[in-house]
Amino acid sequence: MKVYTNKEDIRKAIAKFKSDGKHLGLVPTMGALHEGHLDLVKKACKENDKVAVTIFVNPTQFNNAEDLEKYPRTLDTDLKALEALDTDNIMVYAPEVDDIYEGQTTSESFDFDGLEHEMEGKFRPGHFNGVGTVVKHLFKIIEPERAYFGEKDFQQLAIIKKMVKKEALPVKVIACPIFREPSGLAMSSRNLRLTPEHKKAAPFIYKTLKTVRSKFGTESAQNISAWVQEEFAKQPLLELEYFVIADTKTLKPIEQIEPQKAYRAFIAVYADDIRLIDNIALN
Structure with missing residues (x-):
């Protein structure tokens, strides 16, 4: 497994590899x-001849400097985990900030047709401009045919799809299901920072979402939202930031259920200073 730190x-x-007519996937x-x-990575390896895995903590998508500073950086462990997959078709790109941004560590300004103003966008100003900027850079450096993203960051996934369409980028974005711990907690790099007490409390997030799914269609969105707020008010170790039931295409909060539309419940919760997000399909 070859590790690159320089985009050139x-x-x-990649150019040598593609000259042989082989297919390239990307997992950012x-x-x-x-x-x-x-x-x-496993899914990407099954569907492509070669897979580029990028490992890069992108500073422009953090609106909280302390969160950026505390974000776990475990490159040696990450490389061992990838090597343990026992596949010859992985390459790793683990650059420094200047290799991506060339001394201009700023975000491009995007118009995502309003997707960026909902949910995460309301609580993390500039976040999606940072996401769009780094993903666009990576797409242009790697030039993959397919790129793989998890549905835990469903809003991010929708925004990347929108960017690809509006920028006419030649890459297919593949959505992959949320991967959960045995407790139901959505897997996240931030879970590494949870204390044992918060790790024990955090599965309540997914438990709540499953109950929301069972209530959807028989109770109003307003009543469900009120119930969620009441439930989290009883949790001393968890603080609800937001809960939203939204149209999966527009990400706008539901007004009334329309049979032809798909809906999803989205949630953001603080466990001490660690921010956890999750979502679930409702219909």
């Missing part, structure tokens, strides 16, 4: 790899 080097390797990550990431 990996571009040369910020490192601290867990089984969810590895599941994306």
Whole structure:
């Protein structure tokens, strides 16, 4: 497994590889790899001749400097996890910030047709401009045919699909199901920072979402939202930031259920200073 830290080097390797007519997939990550990431890599390996895994903590998508500083960086462990997959078709791109941004660590300004203003966008100003910027950079460096993203970050996934369409980028975005711990907690690199007490409390998030799914269609969205707020008010170790039932295409909060539309419940919760997000399909 070859590890590249310079974009020119990996571009040369990819150009040689593509000249043989082979297919390339991409799994972008910020490192601290867990089984969810590895599941994306396994899927990508099945569907492509070669897979580029990027490991890069992108500074422009953090609106909280402390969160950026505390974000886990475990490159050596990540590389061992990828090597343990026992496949010859993985290459890794683990650059420094300047290799991506060339001294201009700023975000491009995007118009995602309003997707960026809902949910995460309301609580993390500039976040999706940072996401769009780094993903666009990675797509142009790696030039994959397919790119794989998990549905835990469903809003991010929708925004990347929108960017690909509006920018006419030649890549197919593949959505992959949320990978969960045995407790039901959605796997996240931030889970590494949870204390034992918070790790024990956090599965309540998914338990709540499953109950929301059972209530959907028989109770109003307003009543469900009120119930969720009441339930989290009883949790001393968890603080609800937001809960939204939204149309999966527009990400706008539900007004009334329409049979032809798909809906999803989205949630963000703080466990001490660690922010956890999750979502579930409702119909």
